[in-house]
Amino acid sequence: MELSTADSVDEALDELSRRGERCRVLAGGTDVMIQLARREIAPEHLLHVERLGELRAVETDGSTRLGALVTHRDLAVGRLGPGYAAVAESAATVGGLQTQVVGTIGGNVCNASPAADTLPALLVHDAEVTLRSVRGSRTVPLAEFVVGRRVTTRAPDELLTTITLGRPAPRTGDVYLKVGRRSAMEVAIVGLAARLTFDGTGVVTDARIAVASVGPRPLRSVGAETALVGGTGDAESVHAAAKALLQDVDPIDDVRGTADYRRRVIPGLLGRAVRVCAQRAEG
Amino acid sequence: MSVIGERVPRSDGRAKASGEAEYGVDHAEPDMIWGALVRSPVSSGRITRLDTAPALAMPGVHAVVTAADAPDTRAGWVLRDQRLFAADRVLYEGQPVAAVAADTLELAREAAAAVVLEIEPLPAVVDLDAALRPDAPLVHPDWESYVPALGPDADYPRHGNLAAESVSDPPGVDDAFARAHRVVTDEFVVQRQYQAYIEPKSAVGIYRDGRFTVHTAHQFPYNVRDRVSQFLDVRPSAVRIVGHTIGGGFGAKLDAALEPYAALLSKAARGRAVKLVNTRTEDLITCPSREGAITRVRSALDEDGTIIARELEVIADNGAYSGEMPWLASIALHCARGVYRAGPTRVTARLVYTNTAPTGAFRGVNGTYLYHAVERHMDHIAAELGVDRREYRLRHLFDDGEELLNGQVLTDAGILREGFEAIEAAAPWAKLEAERRPYRGIGIAAAWWLTNPMPGTAVVKLHEDGTAAVITAATDNGSGAVSMGVTQIVAERLGIPPSDVFVTLPDTDVAGFDAGSQGSRTTRIVGKASQIAADEVITKLKDVAAGLLEAAADDLEVADGTVRVKGAPGTSVPIAVVAATATNTVGPIQGTGSFVTPFPDFNPGCATGLMLPSFPTPTYHVHLAEVEVDPVTGTVQVLRYLVAQEVGAVISPDGTYGQVMGGVTQGIGYALHESLRIGEDGRYRERTLESYRLPLAGDVPRVEFFPLEHPDPDGPHGAKGVGEGPILLPAAVIANAVSDAIGRPLNNIPITPEEVLAALQTAELRNDEEHVR
Numbered sequence A: 001m002e003l004s005t006a007d008s009v010d011e012a013l014d015e016l017s018r019r020g021e022r023c024r025v026l027a028g029g030t031d032v033m034i035q036l037a038r039r040e041i042a043p044e045h046l047l048h049v050e051r052l053g054e055l056r057a058v059e060t061d062g063s064t065r066l067g068a069l070v071t072h073r074d075l076a077v078g079r080l081g082p083g084y085a086a087v088a089e090s091a092a093t094v095g096g097l098q099t100q101v102v103g104t105i106g107g108n109v110c111n112a113s114p115a116a117d118t119l120p121a122l123l124v125h126d127a128e129v130t131l132r133s134v135r136g137s138r139t140v141p142l143a144e145f146v147v148g149r150r151v152t153t154r155a156p157d158e159l160l161t162t163i164t165l166g167r168p169a170p171r172t173g174d175v176y177l178k179v180g181r182r183s184a185m186e187v188a189i190v191g192l193a194a195r196l197t198f199d200g201t202g203v204v205t206d207a208r209i210a211v212a213s214v215g216p217r218p219l220r221s222v223g224a225e226t227a228l229v230g231g232t233g234d235a236e237s238v239h240a241a242a243k244a245l246l247q248d249v250d251p252i253d254d255v256r257g258t259a260d261y262r263r264r265v266i267p268g269l270l271g272r273a274v275r276v277c278a279q280r281a282e283g
Numbered sequence B: 001m002s003v004i005g006e007r008v009p010r011s012d013g014r015a016k017a018s019g020e021a022e023y024g025v026d027h028a029e030p031d032m033i034w035g036a037l038v039r040s041p042v043s044s045g046r047i048t049r050l051d052t053a054p055a056l057a058m059p060g061v062h063a064v065v066t067a068a069d070a071p072d073t074r075a076g077w078v079l080r081d082q083r084l085f086a087a088d089r090v091l092y093e094g095q096p097v098a099a100v101a102a103d104t105l106e107l108a109r110e111a112a113a114a115v116v117l118e119i120e121p122l123p124a125v126v127d128l129d130a131a132l133r134p135d136a137p138l139v140h141p142d143w144e145s146y147v148p149a150l151g152p153d154a155d156y157p158r159h160g161n162l163a164a165e166s167v168s169d170p171p172g173v174d175d176a177f178a179r180a181h182r183v184v185t186d187e188f189v190v191q192r193q194y195q196a197y198i199e200p201k202s203a204v205g206i207y208r209d210g211r212f213t214v215h216t217a218h219q220f221p222y223n224v225r226d227r228v229s230q231f232l233d234v235r236p237s238a239v240r241i242v243g244h245t246i247g248g249g250f251g252a253k254l255d256a257a258l259e260p261y262a263a264l265l266s267k268a269a270r271g272r273a274v275k276l277v278n279t280r281t282e283d284l285i286t287c288p289s290r291e292g293a294i295t296r297v298r299s300a301l302d303e304d305g306t307i308i309a310r311e312l313e314v315i316a317d318n319g320a321y322s323g324e325m326p327w328l329a330s331i332a333l334h335c336a337r338g339v340y341r342a343g344p345t346r347v348t349a350r351l352v353y354t355n356t357a358p359t360g361a362f363r364g365v366n367g368t369y370l371y372h373a374v375e376r377h378m379d380h381i382a383a384e385l386g387v388d389r390r391e392y393r394l395r396h397l398f399d400d401g402e403e404l405l406n407g408q409v410l411t412d413a414g415i416l417r418e419g420f421e422a423i424e425a426a427a428p429w430a431k432l433e434a435e436r437r438p439y440r441g442i443g444i445a446a447a448w449w450l451t452n453p454m455p456g457t458a459v460v461k462l463h464e465d466g467t468a469a470v471i472t473a474a475t476d477n478g479s480g481a482v483s484m485g486v487t488q489i490v491a492e493r494l495g496i497p498p499s500d501v502f503v504t505l506p507d508t509d510v511a512g513f514d515a516g517s518q519g520s521r522t523t524r525i526v527g528k529a530s531q532i533a534a535d536e537v538i539t540k541l542k543d544v545a546a547g548l549l550e551a552a553a554d555d556l557e558v559a560d561g562t563v564r565v566k567g568a569p570g571t572s573v574p575i576a577v578v579a580a581t582a583t584n585t586v587g588p589i590q591g592t593g594s595f596v597t598p599f600p601d602f603n604p605g606c607a608t609g610l611m612l613p614s615f616p617t618p619t620y621h622v623h624l625a626e627v628e629v630d631p632v633t634g635t636v637q638v639l640r641y642l643v644a645q646e647v648g649a650v651i652s653p654d655g656t657y658g659q660v661m662g663g664v665t666q667g668i669g670y671a672l673h674e675s676l677r678i679g680e681d682g683r684y685r686e687r688t689l690e691s692y693r694l695p696l697a698g699d700v701p702r703v704e705f706f707p708l709e710h711p712d713p714d715g716p717h718g719a720k721g722v723g724e725g726p727i728l729l730p731a732a733v734i735a736n737a738v739s740d741a742i743g744r745p746l747n748n749i750p751i752t753p754e755e756v757l758a759a760l761q762t763a764e765l766r767n768d769e770e771h772v773r
């Protein structure tokens, strides 16, 4: 196995175009190194992209754009500014400090784990991902990019460069809640992100709900969102939303938790998320 | 100035913090090669093919050994039921079938993978109740031919899958149940617990001049020596065990693991040093973890609610081989009533062979789940009677002079009441009850425990510069028992600073027998032996100094780095001068000490299979926890944890608190986080530290600790054992607190968020239904 380090995006794109499937992008390496050790992957070439400074940028004027190499730690300390609490909270739960200072948002997205913490948070913020190759550039909604368990629509020659988030409207609150058996260093048993916008009278006008670890890939539940809109976050609308959400998920039993537990936890978690969003929307 | 009870830097602290300390896993020898084990991938089966030729043919492979290359013998700590390699049948997943030695670790592992091993699977015995049924397949069809390590006369009750049994059936139990006003019954199920030390097991074996030397980081080097000698069929003195700094053990490094394989491989590789090291998964799945168990308790109550009789049955998982376990089975007798009077008590302890990794010692052996059962049961009884749980305990609490089921008399059990009072002063029970918030709960429990009595010895040698070396096979498994405790005790006696006392690492060729770092014994036993040795040094110092000071030896004292005339400190001579003078006149100064605590008197007829007959040097423990349950996730946060513990005397405040904090942390993990499940196929489900979840700093509150000091006349400065007690009760108090918080009994360990949430939601559903009606 060879290792090379790209000094510019163009150089990286050239490498990717030449080597295609035989090449594996290496960002923070917190997934790649483990997959190598477990012999789950056996690339001929590792292309180290961590030095591409331009992919570390965060722009918050106008739309919110962040480079693929922005680290979890950057996000956890609030580099995206107010309005993106869910993103900060989700990044703050990725492993421990050691993982967060090297692990990148782009890596979390491209690895496309069913339990990826930042994905629900990005989904509730209508994230779009921009991929570049020597052939050009394309921008697609995150929900269309991550299509299955560890499966994305990334072509072998593409590099994820930017993630673009929607701008939260006024009177919006968002949150990420993670269920684990201990207080940190957990792969999510369930992860849930919510973003709710309220009108002046406390009625929900816009809702986003997304979950992780309850199916092959993190996903939004439009059913749950619809059930919440028009309500006030009251028990009845939450109940209806939970019912819809449970219909959209397909949890399994695994070593971390049972499908039954995951189903049991979702309604309460959703209720808690709605309450936090309402509080944050006021503040 | 006394250094006893003072905070002193641990002698190994700097080296450990800086990375200079050489742990067993760091050890290397010149020309060393590497080994790897071929392990059974299934838990039960018959070996149909074992072909080592492909591995032997690989360049760089020095040796491949199997059962055919090892002595045809069985070994074991208590019972010789184990072969070095599986010969025809495999009895647990991870059991060694062959071993290879090669130039590099990677190559050794590749060669191990190249060994062809075919196994025809057989049904696995996993379920404890099923294992005892008459029609259950036998894990050891040849069980009858096995011989105890101490010879046939040391045999004990065992039969088929029943690896050991201890039964106590005093008169009056059935009568009491017949006239009982009320009977309360419970069943408790606990999982295994992995010791999860940071340093995986390793060993470097060297065969030279007809002797085996093994380097290892071990809690009990002399036990390794004996096991290697049994497995390799050589006399014990043909084996030398050299100890190294230990990265944690907690009981899992008390019996041999990789050492005999490293020794045999070195012989097969014509004397090249061979190093074996476990991967984390190998370590986890083959570790002698704390046994899973089922405990069934029944108590008979009279009309006042007083307990008048009890029955306790415990069925514990021995795994495929016995190790130390049969010796521990009778602990059930000592803990069956906890620390509360309960009338005549019938106790049945059964240890069961299964097709799973052998279980073994883990800090607080057997006690964690016995106290969990007894203390949960006490809460259940109090709830049935509608009385206060703490009050009910105090009503039955042991007092001074309590006679136990084995006839042992606890002269000082009244200390327990002091423990309850110490906790009460810091966390008044009535106040906690009054301030109860939803989803919060409290639990209280108490225990007694032993200080392991087994022998230890030390030589204290005075250098000509006035410093002292302590030569002992005792090990500091991280607790500070040697690096602070023994060091302080010798420094105190010789009147020199702790930094002038050096304690050797164990080497069985050099230091006398020591029973290892187990059962909270090292500070007390080795401390006492060292103190005796130091006293011999003092006598010799005074004799030589008497000549130098022209005074009678009896008029001298050793203090402040000098030998001086009592009452005239000005008339003194530095210890260094005395030591140097001695070397050239009467010869070098050293002293020897040995110590063992006798077993307290007991009634040998009280039970069958009474292998650990009584609890020497008892200590007393009271714990209280406050928890909060998250009603959405079912997870539990421990908000407050209090410990009142009888310690004899605090030698090292940091060491003592460290043990309390660490033991409670491990107990919280046992109660809430650490899941070690065995599937129906006999294989562990959790196989790495990703899924085997240890508690983190954020999961554990800072323990509020109240040491109770009642110096023991036989202990050095009054010291008793400290290290194990703190892990005995967290499962009990947390289970009681969580059950209190949600108003429903939780009787399994660990307490899972799944179980808590299901219990909460069932309760809510029931409340809703009642509401509708």
Ligand SMILES: Cc1cc2nc3c(=O)[nH]c(=O)nc-3n(C[C@H](O)[C@H](O)[C@H](O)COP(=O)(O)OP(=O)(O)OC[C@H]3O[C@@H](n4cnc5c(N)ncnc54)[C@H](O)[C@@H]3O)c2cc1C
Pocket: A024, A025, A026, A027, A028, A029, A030, A031, A032, A033, A034, A049, A068, A069, A093, A094, A095, A096, A099, A102, A103, A104, A105, A106, A107, A108, A109, A110, A111, A115, A116, A117, A118, A158, A159, A160, A161, A185, A186, A187, A188
């Ligand atoms: C101890 C530990 C704990 C962890 N805990 C969590 C957790 O709690 N929650 C969680 O979600 N994850 C967790 N992870 C996983 C991991 O940290 C995250 O997925 C992280 O975001 C990956 O980022 P990275 O930069 O390290 O990716 P890498 O390992 O470098 O790459 C991951 C994948 O993405 C690809 N890739 C990376 N960047 C790009 C790019 N710009 N363009 C195209 N492809 C790219 C790589 O080829 C690879 O397939 C944990 C990992 C460890 C080691």
